[in-house]
Amino acid sequence: MTQYDVMRHFADSWGLLLMFAFFIGAVLFVFRPGSKARYEDAAKIPLKNGSED
Template sequence: METYTAMRHLADSWGLLAMVLFFIGAVTFAFRPGSRALSDDAARIPFRDE
């Protein structure tokens, strides 16, 4: 059970930090300057052939 306990402590501390950093990076990527045009273009993909 020592391996399980060590992995659980690692996930509780560094795992949470990694998830928070990933979330901040994803939000920053989505709201970066110049991404509106790319997002609008991606949103219109299903309607291009109509």
């Protein structure tokens, strides 16, 4: 078995599972309870004046 075949087998099986798990983890991190205020504050950054904090 060549290295290409091994990597392709990994990508077809476990790689897909790992990418899906990472995606689900990222979604859960973004939509976790209590993060709404942080994201609302970050959304207002472009509208803030440079002299204000």
